[in-house]
Amino acid sequence: MDRASGLSVRLKLTFSYAGFLLLAGAVLLGAFAVFLGDYRERAQDAGEVVIAPSGTELLRDFAPAAIAAIVFLLVFGFVGGWILAGRMLAPLTRITDATRTAARGSLSHRIELEGRQDEFRELADAFDGMLARLEAHVAEQQRFAANASHELRTPLAITQTLLDVARNDPSRESSELDERLRVVNARAIDLTEALLMLSRTDQRSFARDDVDLSLIAEEATETLIPLAEKHDVVIETSGDITPTVGSHALLLQLTTNLLHNAIVHNLPEHGTVQVSTAVGPEAAVLTVENTGDKLGPHVVSTLTEPFQRGTERIRSDHVGAGLGLAIAKSITRAHDGTLSLSPRADGGLCVTVRLPATGRQVP
Known part of the structure; x- marks a missing residue:
């Protein structure tokens, strides 16, 4: 769910703690000033000789100290509130990180929060x-x-x-x-x-090496050129060196599945498939687009489920098992990446795979 950005809970607790200290300090200083003025009036009514400064002098002498005390309480409240809020919310941060790890498909991680029993534990x-x-x-x-x-x-x-x-x-x-x-x-x-x-x-039981997605895309394209020519589909490739970390064999299977799916689900004549790779500061991106029938958002959202097909295939060969995109999604998830599908306005599908980028050059 998309939400508007707002203040963090830690910052809210900090403001609350600092505001409470500031209010308490202001009440205390106000009570002290009222008490001092009341004491002076009662002493004068009793006829006692009170050697004390006048109200103006009292305000002049008392105001700087009061302001300094309030500023000190405000700073102390912010610093202390920030530290205390951080210590109180530390378990919640660990729980949030564990939730995100599980959402990426890793279910073996455990929080194992230490300490005595409370709501967070x-x-x-x-x-x-x-x-x-x-x-x-x-x-x-x-x-x-x-x-x-x-x-x-x-x-x-x-x-x-x-x-x-x-x-x-x-x-x-x-x-x-x-x-x-x-x-x-x-x-x-x-x-x-x-x-x-x-x-x-x-099961994620595979070795991880430095690989180049652009070379993998070229290898998969060369393998499927005969199939593309048979179905009157032109494959266009583009992209520079795109380093990432993973299994070369599995990433080749991923790219091959996406290309095979793009060729089979295409126009009867003069179809095209565009394969591109790009690298950003945080992700290595593989994109496969193809022409074809127009697909609704509801149909697209189910294509990565096992045994799902977007349209009825009219060709008798290369029918497949209905697991191509499901396997592609599983391989992507096993590499800590994301796979997203979106329908093209003119028909066909756009598949985007984002994998963790690496700054190392692929040998």
Whole structure:
């Protein structure tokens, strides 16, 4: 939710503490002045000889000291309030950082707030418990997907072998049914491999090296040029050296998935795909845009979900498993980045991947 910027809680507490001290000091000084004036009047009414300065002299002598005391209280209130507010809100800062870490997909982080039990500790402990349950649930889902994919690989491979043997048997005539079975089995194998890739990426079990996104984009483009030519799609690339840190193989898979999706979901004729890379002070950016059918915001928001497709594919080849963008999002999240999709006004899709930038040059 977008909100208007405002004062921080720490600054509000500081102002409150300083204002309270200032008000208390002003009340104290006012009470002292009233008490002194009342004492002088009562002494005069009793006929006592009061050796005291007049009201004007009293105000002149008392005012500088009163102002100095108020200024001291104000400064002391600001400094003391800032320090005290910082110490009181330190646990809240740790809880906020842990929340942001979890939002980026890392569920293994725990706050583990030390100290005696209070409201902040109760909140931190409850948050740690929630993260533990979420991590266990996600790990269970990942194990299920990985185990199911492994179990499916063997029978699918056997089926593929049997179909190849049947096709190469000279004493047997191939039929349209055989070809359909081979296509269905190939799609099932692709789906199984995609599910394995998805589960492995979510576990973040990969080495990180210095890579150049622009070189990865060129490599993916060269691989998919035959597919683009087959579907009458022109790929345009641009961008300078774009260093980041991650797995070369996974980032290549990410870029290939985005390019493949952009080629398949394109115009029937004379389509284009634009691939660009750029680097900023905080992010290395990969952008893939393609022409195609017009997509509504609601449809675009669901495209990174598994088995979702923006439009019905009219081509029989390269149908895919509906996991291309889901895998791309998972790879991006595993690299502590963000993937965003937006529809183009003239039709098609714009996909932007932001990864942490690095100042080091890629060898």
